[in-house]
Every structure is written in C-alpha cells, then in structure tokens.
Amino acid sequence: MTQETIALSHDAGVTRLVLNRPQVMNALNSAMRAEITAALSDLPQGTRCVVMTGAGRGFCSGQDLTDASAAHDLEQTLRREYEPMLHAVRACPVPVIAAVNGVAAGAGANLALVADVVIASESASFVQAFTRIGLVPDAGGTWMMPRLIGLARAAGAMLFAETITARQAADWGMIWECLPDADFEAGVTARARHLASGPTGAYRAIREALAASTQNELSAQLELEARLQGQAGRSADFVEGVTAFLEKRAPRFQGR
Known part of the structure; x- marks a missing residue:
C-alpha cells in the first residue's frame, strides 16, 4: 500500500x-x-x-x-x-x-x-x-x-x-x-x-500476560505466567542473558 x-x-x-x-x-x-x-x-x-x-x-x-x-x-x-x-x-x-x-x-x-x-x-x-x-x-x-x-x-x-x-x-x-x-x-x-536490542520474545510474553491480566483471576494468571516463563526459559535469549550475566558483559539478544 x-x-x-x-x-x-x-x-x-x-x-x-x-x-x-x-x-x-x-x-x-x-x-x-x-x-x-x-x-x-x-x-x-x-x-x-x-x-x-x-x-x-x-x-x-x-x-x-x-x-x-x-x-x-x-x-x-x-x-x-x-x-x-x-x-x-x-x-x-x-x-x-x-x-x-x-x-x-x-x-x-x-x-x-x-x-x-x-x-x-x-x-x-x-x-x-x-x-x-x-x-x-x-x-x-x-x-x-x-x-x-x-x-x-x-x-x-x-x-x-x-x-x-x-x-x-x-x-x-x-x-x-x-x-x-x-x-x-x-x-x-x-x-x-x-x-x-532487548529480548523480543520476552517482551511479547510480557505483553500477552498484561493483556490477559485484566480478565484473569489470580489462578489463571499464575498458570499463564508459568507457561510463558517455561517458554522463555527454553529460549536462546535466556541462555544468552545468563551467559552475559556470568561473563559480566552486556547481553546480545537475537530477538527470536
């Protein structure tokens, strides 16, 4: 267009x-x-x-x-x-x-x-x-x-x-x-x-969680947080974030 x-x-x-x-x-x-x-x-x-x-x-x-x-x-x-x-x-x-x-x-x-x-x-x-x-x-x-x-x-x-x-x-x-x-x-x-320059996947998950929070009860929100955190914990950005922390340098997130 x-x-x-x-x-x-x-x-x-x-x-x-x-x-x-x-x-x-x-x-x-x-x-x-x-x-x-x-x-x-x-x-x-x-x-x-x-x-x-x-x-x-x-x-x-x-x-x-x-x-x-x-x-x-x-x-x-x-x-x-x-x-x-x-x-x-x-x-x-x-x-x-x-x-x-x-x-x-x-x-x-x-x-x-x-x-x-x-x-x-x-x-x-x-x-x-x-x-x-x-x-x-x-x-x-x-x-x-x-x-x-x-x-x-x-x-x-x-x-x-x-x-x-x-x-x-x-x-x-x-x-x-x-x-x-x-x-x-x-x-x-x-x-x-x-x-x-940040972790795009984590940002996407945060936005999803915040959007759901206006309607979810606490138990449903806790379940959503656990699911999203599980996904984030399996991401390359999490590995890079922890590695950068241990190496005392700025992380280089890929944004996947």
Missing part, C-alpha cells in the same frame, strides 16, 4: 510510523486508519520496536470532522476502521511506543494510550474532547482510561473534557514518561533502541 497519510522509516531495528497530516494536526480519516492498520500488520523485516508519533506540532487531533463518510455512520466507522486499527496496535508482534509530541485529542489520545508505552513531551497534552461535540469517548478510551487512572479520574476527564497536561498524565500513571521538550527526541530514540 502506498502511504499518503503516514510516513514510515526504519533504522537499527526501530520502525518509525509518523502520522503525516500536519495541516490538520494529524486528524484521523479513513485513509490514515487503513494505512496505520496495514503498516502495523506488515512491518519491515528486522523490526524490533515501533515508534508512533505525529508530524508537526501535534500527535493527533482525533477524528477528522470534515470526513463526511465517517460522520455519516459513526458506529460502522468505529467497527470497520477504528477497531482493526486499535487491534493492530495491540497485536503488533513488537513493542509499540507512542511518542506524543503535542496535543493528543479524542480518538488521537486513545490511539496513543493503546500503545505499550507512552512517552510525551512536556508541552504535549491529552484531552477526551468528545463531549465538546456531544459524543461519547470511543477508540478504546472507556476501556483504557479507568484501568490507567481509575474510575474517578477517568469520569472527570471524560465528562468535563478538560485538558490533561503531559506532566499531570505522568503523575497520574496515565503515561510512562514526560520529557522536557529539548530532550524528547533523544529520549524516545534511546528508549526505542533499548527495546530494539
């Missing part, structure tokens, strides 16, 4: 997916949703981490309100276009970092929050803007937000549609990290390279 609304690049195991409609603050239209879904479902060979960010001043301003085809039937747009995109983020075989470089509003905020790790610049912000136009939070927001910050804060954020600063989001545990603007690009790159 030719990318018209996103830009892709790959370097040192890191695939960078840039939402590339800066003239509309990277608002999501049908083409962008399809391109994000396709890109995450068919990553370049050698990808061990994905960084998703926005071009220009913002990360993503949410649904493109000028997209008449989406506005005609919001329910079907969510089912046919948003759900595959969000599932593609969650099902990505490698960790996904959302590098929030500016405002993340509405569905744009929730696209960021569905990633494995969210790193924001200090000048970035998040807003569940849906009630400002008489809508209900979607794109997984009503699932993610209560789990990240609790029901009370999630309800306030959605009902009042007030802006949450990046610093506030980090303090609440909504995101992993808030970085000074001057350090943002270097910080994201360092985090991405760390993941790209």
Whole structure:
C-alpha cells in the first residue's frame, strides 16, 4: 500500500510510523486508519520496536470532522476502521511506543494510550474532547482510561473534557514518561533502541500476560505466567542473558 497519510522509516531495528497530516494536526480519516492498520500488520523485516508519533506540532487531533463518510455512520466507522486499527496496535508482534509530541485529542489520545508505552513531551497534552461535540469517548478510551487512572479520574476527564497536561498524565500513571521538550527526541530514540536490542520474545510474553491480566483471576494468571516463563526459559535469549550475566558483559539478544 502506498502511504499518503503516514510516513514510515526504519533504522537499527526501530520502525518509525509518523502520522503525516500536519495541516490538520494529524486528524484521523479513513485513509490514515487503513494505512496505520496495514503498516502495523506488515512491518519491515528486522523490526524490533515501533515508534508512533505525529508530524508537526501535534500527535493527533482525533477524528477528522470534515470526513463526511465517517460522520455519516459513526458506529460502522468505529467497527470497520477504528477497531482493526486499535487491534493492530495491540497485536503488533513488537513493542509499540507512542511518542506524543503535542496535543493528543479524542480518538488521537486513545490511539496513543493503546500503545505499550507512552512517552510525551512536556508541552504535549491529552484531552477526551468528545463531549465538546456531544459524543461519547470511543477508540478504546472507556476501556483504557479507568484501568490507567481509575474510575474517578477517568469520569472527570471524560465528562468535563478538560485538558490533561503531559506532566499531570505522568503523575497520574496515565503515561510512562514526560520529557522536557529539548530532550524528547533523544529520549524516545534511546528508549526505542533499548527495546530494539532487548529480548523480543520476552517482551511479547510480557505483553500477552498484561493483556490477559485484566480478565484473569489470580489462578489463571499464575498458570499463564508459568507457561510463558517455561517458554522463555527454553529460549536462546535466556541462555544468552545468563551467559552475559556470568561473563559480566552486556547481553546480545537475537530477538527470536
């Protein structure tokens, strides 16, 4: 698929997916949703981490309100276009970092929050803007937000549609990290390279366990942990990790 609304690049195991409609603050239209879904479902060979960010001043301003085809039937747009995109983020075989470089509003905020790790610049912000136009939070927001910050804060954020600063989001545990603007690009790159050089199989298992933990009872989660740990314990990365530890050197994980 030719990318018209996103830009892709790959370097040192890191695939960078840039939402590339800066003239509309990277608002999501049908083409962008399809391109994000396709890109995450068919990553370049050698990808061990994905960084998703926005071009220009913002990360993503949410649904493109000028997209008449989406506005005609919001329910079907969510089912046919948003759900595959969000599932593609969650099902990505490698960790996904959302590098929030500016405002993340509405569905744009929730696209960021569905990633494995969210790193924001200090000048970035998040807003569940849906009630400002008489809508209900979607794109997984009503699932993610209560789990990240609790029901009370999630309800306030959605009902009042007030802006949450990046610093506030980090303090609440909504995101992993808030970085000074001057350090943002270097910080994201360092985090991405760390993941790209790490044990990809273990990362995949961690993501599976965390996803299951929201529904499993303790006994089921313990069984899952044992199964995943058994697989990890038979991997070449485990052998390399132990060998490197004993030899007092940095491990060289193969990512299988």
